[in-house]
């Protein structure tokens with residue numbers, strides 16, 4: 255499950271929130287929803303982010319395998 259770290263822009267409180275669907279998290283201290291999303295623990299290293307930015311949406315939605323959708327799983 256995705257856990258994101260947020261920094262409240264109203265009071266500066268930093269907290270982690272499990273984001274489910276499109277649910278908008280709010281500051282547990284002041285209930286503000288003006289939040290700045292920080293890099294989560296899972297994103298540290300930026301490997302996934304850099305990979306996604308360097309690779310445009312290829313034929314395979316998961317790995318960019320040129321052979322086509324699902325090709326990487328079939329092998």
Ligand SMILES: [Zn+2]
Pocket residue numbers: 262263264265266267281282283284285286
């Ligand atoms: Zn706050």
